[in-house]
Amino acid sequence: MADFDNDFLNIPSIEVPKVFFSEKTNRPFNKCSMCGNLLNEFELHFVEKAFGKSINSKEHELIFEYALCSECLESTREELSEESKNNIEMYFKLYVDVAERNKKLLSKNHIDLNSWIGKCIITGKPVSEEKEYVIGGAILGNRLILNVMPYAVSEKAMFEIQELLSKKTKDFLDGFQKKFFRRMSESAYPMVA
Numbered sequence: 001m002a003d004f005d006n007d008f009l010n011i012p013s014i015e016v017p018k019v020f021f022s023e024k025t026n027r028p029f030n031k032c033s034m035c036g037n038l039l040n041e042f043e044l045h046f047v048e049k050a051f052g053k054s055i056n057s058k059e060h061e062l063i064f065e066y067a068l069c070s071e072c073l074e075s076t077r078e079e080l081s082e083e084s085k086n087n088i089e090m091y092f093k094l095y096v097d098v099a100e101r102n103k104k105l106l107s108k109n110h111i112d113l114n115s116w117i118g119k120c121i122i123t124g125k126p127v128s129e130e131k132e133y134v135i136g137g138a139i140l141g142n143r144l145i146l147n148v149m150p151y152a153v154s155e156k157a158m159f160e161i162q163e164l165l166s167k168k169t170k171d172f173l174d175g176f177q178k179k180f181f182r183r184m185s186e187s188a189y190p191m192v193a
């Protein structure tokens with residue numbers, strides 16, 4: 001028996017693993033970090049967490065975390081310029097073959113979460129060696145959907161993605177960060193990847 005569920009909308013999913021929980025509460029996110037509304041169990045939401053190592057520590061620590069409801073995710077995406085969206089899409093296509101990745105990662109009956117988020121989806125390097133990285137996941141109810149997400153993106157790839165963003169989009173995301181996050185990595189632009 002496979003340890004993931006395929007029945008659910010015909011998309012493979014697993015129970016939300018702890019790494020996608022809120023570290024503030026040690027439980028799954030239950031509110032959208034942007035609008036504050038309770039997350040609806042019938043609507044997809046998105047969780048992103050960033051981890052970084054300080055100079056003195058060997059272990060990664062949480063830099064920020066948030067959940068976005070589908071409406072806020074949509075309204076945030078609308079703020080990105082067409083140019084930025086196209087560039088990011090092309091960048092991903094260049095490095096990631098989603099169909100191939102899914103085939104490989106879902107070919108065994110066992111889901112090894114580390115094979116999804118243990119390496120940067122772009123560079124393929126282990127995130128344990130990175131100074132900073134982010135992980136992203138799409139969640140419906142108590143299920144983590146296994147598709148393009150979950151993934152990890154390394155600092156290097158985040159820098160490259162930033163280079164692809166238009167000035168308009170960069171300004172918007174800077175504002176987004178300042179508004180919602182106490183401490184943000186300079187390199188991290190959430191939700192665009």
Ligand SMILES: [Zn+2]
Binds near residue numbers: 068
């Ligand atoms: Zn929201």
